[in-house]
Amino acid sequence: MQSIPVDTARLGVLRCAIAPEAKISNSETQEVKKDRDGNTIYTVAVTVRQDRRRISVIEIAVSGEPKGIEEGQILKVTGLTAFAWSMGDRHGISFRADAVTPVPAGVPAPVKAGGA
Numbered sequence: 001m002q003s004i005p006v007d008t009a010r011l012g013v014l015r016c017a018i019a020p021e022a023k024i025s026n027s028e029t030q031e032v033k034k035d036r037d038g039n040t041i042y043t044v045a046v047t048v049r050q051d052r053r054r055i056s057v058i059e060i061a062v063s064g065e066p067k068g069i070e071e072g073q074i075l076k077v078t079g080l081t082a083f084a085w086s087m088g089d090r091h092g093i094s095f096r097a098d099a100v101t102p103v104p105a106g107v108p109a110p111v112k113a114g115g116a
Contacts, residue, residue: 006080006095011048014075017057018045020066020100035063042066044100046075060095074103 008014020042025033033041041061049055060077069075079098085091 002084004082004084006082008077008080010050012050014077015047016044016069016071016073016075016102017047019071020044020062020069022065023061037063039063040065044069044075046077046100058095060097060100062097062100066100068102069100070102076101076103 021044023033023041023043025031035041041063042065043059043061044066045057045059047055047057060080077097077100081096083094083096085094
């Protein structure tokens, strides 16, 4: 699986669409997914909108429960990496981050630097 670092500064405003939820590794047993260190992996659905384009929603996995995140809140995502995957005839891109944290109220949203 190839990992691709993502420059979050180029993604525009990142906003929580769905608050953190524990990731389920087995839907039949409801087993919660853990990382190598035994920490629960959580997913946060995040909206991304660049330069007046359509809004996309990506799910970002992060180890340990992100604290203080509510739906609609602007987020800071640290160490975002994309992973291309395929299983049989299915394929896609998964996202992982080192941390997902809320941006305190009153802090201006990041502004995209440069063009295109």
